[in-house]
Amino acid sequence: MSERNNAMVEKYRNDFLKEVEANVEEGPWVKMCMQCGVCSGSCPFGPYWEHPPQEIFMMIRAGKRDEVLKSESMWMCTSCYNCIVRCPRELPITHIMHGLANYAHRLGIAPKMNPTRRFAKLFWQNIMKGGRVNELKLSVGLYFMDGFANGVKKGLAMLPVGIGMFKTGRLNPLGLLGGGKCKGAGDIHKMVKKAQEIENRRKGFAS
Amino acid sequence: MAGAVATNETILVVGGGISGMTAALEAAECGKDVVLVEKNPSLGGRVSQLYKYFPKLCHPTCGMEINLRRIKANKRLRVFTLAEVAKVDGGPGDYTVSIRLSPRYVNENCTACGACAEVVSAEIDNPHNYGLSKMKAVYLPFNMAYPQRYVIDQSVIGTPDAEKAKAACKYDAIDLGMKEQTMTIKVGAIVWATGWKPYDAAKIQPYGYDRFDNVVTSVEFERMMDPFGPTGGKLLRPSDGKEAKNVAFIQCAGSRDRNHLRHCSRICCMASLKQSTYVSEQFGDQGQSTIYYIDIRAIDRIEDFYAKVRANPAVKFVKSKVANITEDRTSADVILHGVDTEGYHRYDNRHDLCVLAVGMEPSVDVRTAAATVHVDASGFVEADPVNGAIFGAGCASNALDVNRAVQSATAASLRAIQVINKVSGAEV
Numbered sequence A: 001m002s003e004r005n006n007a008m009v010e011k012y013r014n015d016f017l018k019e020v021e022a023n024v025e026e027g028p029w030v031k032m033c034m035q036c037g038v039c040s041g042s043c044p045f046g047p048y049w050e051h052p053p054q055e056i057f058m059m060i061r062a063g064k065r066d067e068v069l070k071s072e073s074m075w076m077c078t079s080c081y082n083c084i085v086r087c088p089r090e091l092p093i094t095h096i097m098h099g100l101a102n103y104a105h106r107l108g109i110a111p112k113m114n115p116t117r118r119f120a121k122l123f124w125q126n127i128m129k130g131g132r133v134n135e136l137k138l139s140v141g142l143y144f145m146d147g148f149a150n151g152v153k154k155g156l157a158m159l160p161v162g163i164g165m166f167k168t169g170r171l172n173p174l175g176l177l178g179g180g181k182c183k184g185a186g187d188i189h190k191m192v193k194k195a196q197e198i199e200n201r202r203k204g205f206a207s
Numbered sequence B: 001m002a003g004a005v006a007t008n009e010t011i012l013v014v015g016g017g018i019s020g021m022t023a024a025l026e027a028a029e030c031g032k033d034v035v036l037v038e039k040n041p042s043l044g045g046r047v048s049q050l051y052k053y054f055p056k057l058c059h060p061t062c063g064m065e066i067n068l069r070r071i072k073a074n075k076r077l078r079v080f081t082l083a084e085v086a087k088v089d090g091g092p093g094d095y096t097v098s099i100r101l102s103p104r105y106v107n108e109n110c111t112a113c114g115a116c117a118e119v120v121s122a123e124i125d126n127p128h129n130y131g132l133s134k135m136k137a138v139y140l141p142f143n144m145a146y147p148q149r150y151v152i153d154q155s156v157i158g159t160p161d162a163e164k165a166k167a168a169c170k171y172d173a174i175d176l177g178m179k180e181q182t183m184t185i186k187v188g189a190i191v192w193a194t195g196w197k198p199y200d201a202a203k204i205q206p207y208g209y210d211r212f213d214n215v216v217t218s219v220e221f222e223r224m225m226d227p228f229g230p231t232g233g234k235l236l237r238p239s240d241g242k243e244a245k246n247v248a249f250i251q252c253a254g255s256r257d258r259n260h261l262r263h264c265s266r267i268c269c270m271a272s273l274k275q276s277t278y279v280s281e282q283f284g285d286q287g288q289s290t291i292y293y294i295d296i297r298a299i300d301r302i303e304d305f306y307a308k309v310r311a312n313p314a315v316k317f318v319k320s321k322v323a324n325i326t327e328d329r330t331s332a333d334v335i336l337h338g339v340d341t342e343g344y345h346r347y348d349n350r351h352d353l354c355v356l357a358v359g360m361e362p363s364v365d366v367r368t369a370a371a372t373v374h375v376d377a378s379g380f381v382e383a384d385p386v387n388g389a390i391f392g393a394g395c396a397s398n399a400l401d402v403n404r405a406v407q408s409a410t411a412a413s414l415r416a417i418q419v420i421n422k423v424s425g426a427e428v
C-alpha cells in the first residue's frame, strides 16, 4: 500500500494539484474554486472540521499533500449537498470530498481509526456477503466497533428502538443467524469483481 | 444592401437614462435628427435614483441638469416619454419601428403646480423609491423630472379621484379621455440604451431578503440617503426605525454566481465602497461599515478611491462570501454567518442592517422587439454584424459605471451617425 503512495509521490513530485486532478474523482474541478468560503460556511458540520472544504482546496493547490490525505476532514462529509447547491462555481464539493477520502484510503494513508472509514468498510463487507445489507448484523457490528463493553452499552441503549422495529415488522431477528441473503448473490459477486477490475485499471491501481 | 440604405435619416434612441440621453445629444448636436423614447414618465433612468456618484461623490442632479439644458436647447431632438418600442422591422437605413405610447392623462398645458395631487386620496407604491414609500396616484415622478409634467396613474381612471383632479386643474391640462396609441416611424439607425435592473434579491434564498426587514438592497440604500427619499435622508432600519450605525455590505449578491448571474456586475464593489462613506457621513466615528467580499474590483483609476476607504478605520473588510443570514427575533438584528478566507475563521457577526450589493442585469430582452440582435450569455447586447444598424449603449451592452456607460453611448452614437451619413450620401 505505502509502496503505491511512494510511487505517487515520486510521479507527481511537487504538483499535488496535478495528482488530485489525475487520480481523485472530480479532481479537475479543484482549480475552479475561487475561495469565496460559501461551502465552509454552509456545511452543517462546519465547526467540527479541522479543514473545511474551501481550505482543503487551497491546501491542495499549496501542495500540502500529507496534511490533506492524512486528514480526518474529508471523512466528516455526510453528503447533505448544502455546499453543492450554494457554490457559486458549481463545484461538486461532496464528490471531491469522497474522492479524496477514497484516494487516501487506497493509498493506505487514510487515518486508520477514523470511524467513517471503519463503518464504510463494515458496510461493504456486510453488503458483499449476501448481496444485500443485513441491517441487524451491520448495527451489531457497528456497536462493537470500539470493543465489547462499549458494544453492550450501545446495544442496550438501542434496544427499545430495535423492539419497536421488530413489532412493526421492520427487523428480522433471524438476520443474526445469516438470513436475508439475496437469490443471485454469487452473480452479484462476479459483477462487482469485474467492476472493481475496471475501476482499478482506470485509476492505475491494477492489483 | 446599398439600395436599401436610402430611406430614412433619423436616429432612434431607445431608453432615456444617462446613456440614451448622451447618445441622443451627441447625434443631435452633430446635426442629425433624433427621436428619443423612454418608457417611464420622465428621463433620467437609474442615475436619478442615486444619492451621490463615485468617484467624485458629487450629486447626480448636477449632470442631469446640464443634459436637460442641452436637450431643451436642441431643435433636432424630439423626446417621447411613456413610450416603449414594441417592434423593429427592416434593416440598416430602413427600419420601421412601432412604438407604444401609454396615456399620461395630462397634456402640455401642465405647469406642475401640484393642485391635482392635493385633492386625490388614492396612493400607490413609489417606484422611484423602489416601493419603500407610498405616493399619491397623481404625481410628478421626482423633483428633477423631465418633462415637468404630472402623471395620473391608470388605477385612478374611472374613480371619483380622477374627476376631482380634473376639477382642481386651473390650466385645462387634464384629459381623462387619453388612450394608448401606437406610433409607427421610419428610422435609419437605432441606439439601444434600455439600461439595467437590479437582480431580484429574493432569489438569493440564504440571505433572506424576503424574510428579514433589515436586509435591504444597495439600490434601496441609495434611496435612504436622499432627503426626498423614503426615510427623509436618514439611515434608519426598516424594522424599527432605529439609526443603522453598524452596517454590513455583502458583495457579489447574485453576481459571479452560476446559480444567479454569471457575470461580475463591475460597479457593485465601488457602490459599496461609496456607500460606506454614507455611513461615515451620517454618523462620523459612531458609524461602522463592514464589507464582506470575494475580491474588491475597483478598476484602474478608481483604485485610489478604494485606497482612501481602506484607510478609514470605521470601515472593516472581511474576505469572505457570507454563507447565510439569520435574524435575532427580539432585536431584529441580522447575524451574518460564514468562514473567512484569511485564516478560515468562522464568524457569526451581528449588524443593525445588511445591504446586499445586488448585481445588474439587462432591463429588457432586446430580442422581444428586434429578434435578430446578438446578445451574450447574460443577455447584454453584443456588437455583431448581424445586428445591422442597431447599436447597444450603456448598461444595455454591459454592466458599466456612468463614466463607461457614457463612453459607450458616444461610440454607439458615432456608429449610428456613420449609417445616416451613408443614407444621405454625405459619406465619400
Ligand SMILES: Cc1cc2nc3c(=O)[nH]c(=O)nc-3n(C[C@H](O)[C@H](O)[C@H](O)COP(=O)(O)OP(=O)(O)OC[C@H]3O[C@@H](n4cnc5c(N)ncnc54)[C@H](O)[C@@H]3O)c2cc1C
Binding pocket: B014, B015, B016, B017, B018, B019, B020, B037, B038, B039, B040, B043, B044, B045, B046, B047, B050, B052, B053, B054, B055, B083, B084, B085, B193, B194, B195, B196, B197, B218, B219, B222, B267, B271, B274, B363, B364, B393, B394, B395, B396, B400, B401, B402, B403, B405
Ligand atoms: C447601487 C448602485 C450604485 C451606483 N452608483 C454609481 C456611482 O456612484 N457612479 C457611477 O458611475 N455609477 C454608479 N452606478 C451605475 C449606474 O447606475 C449606471 O452606470 C447607469 O445607470 C447606466 O445608465 P444607462 O442609461 O445605461 O441605464 P439606465 O439608467 O438603466 O437607463 C435606461 C433607461 O431606459 C429606459 N427603458 C428601459 N426599457 C425601455 C424600453 N423598452 N423602451 C424605452 N425605454 C426603456 C429605462 O426606463 C431607463 O430610463 C451604480 C449602480 C448601482 C446598482
Ligand code: SF4
Binding pocket: A032, A033, A034, A035, A036, A037, A038, A039, A040, A053, A054, A057, A086, A087, A088, A089, A090, A091, A093
Ligand atoms: S463555495 Fe465553491 S468557490 Fe466557494 S470556496 Fe467553496 S468550493 Fe470554492
Ligand code: SF4
Binding pocket: A039, A042, A043, A044, A045, A053, A076, A077, A078, A079, A080, A081, A082, A083, A084, A093, A094, A097
Ligand atoms: S455535502 Fe459534505 S461538505 Fe458539503 S455541506 Fe454537506 S457535509 Fe459539508
Ligand code: SF4
Binding pocket: B106, B109, B110, B111, B112, B113, B114, B115, B116, B117, B150, B168, B169, B170, B171, B172, B173, B174
Ligand atoms: S395637471 Fe393641472 S393641476 Fe396638475 S400639476 Fe399640472 S397644471 Fe397643476
Ligand code: SF4
Binding pocket: B251, B252, B253, B255, B256, B263, B264, B265, B266, B267, B268, B269, B270, B295, B296, B297, B357, B359
Ligand atoms: S463588482 Fe465586486 S461586488 Fe460586483 S460582482 Fe464584481 S466583484 Fe462582485
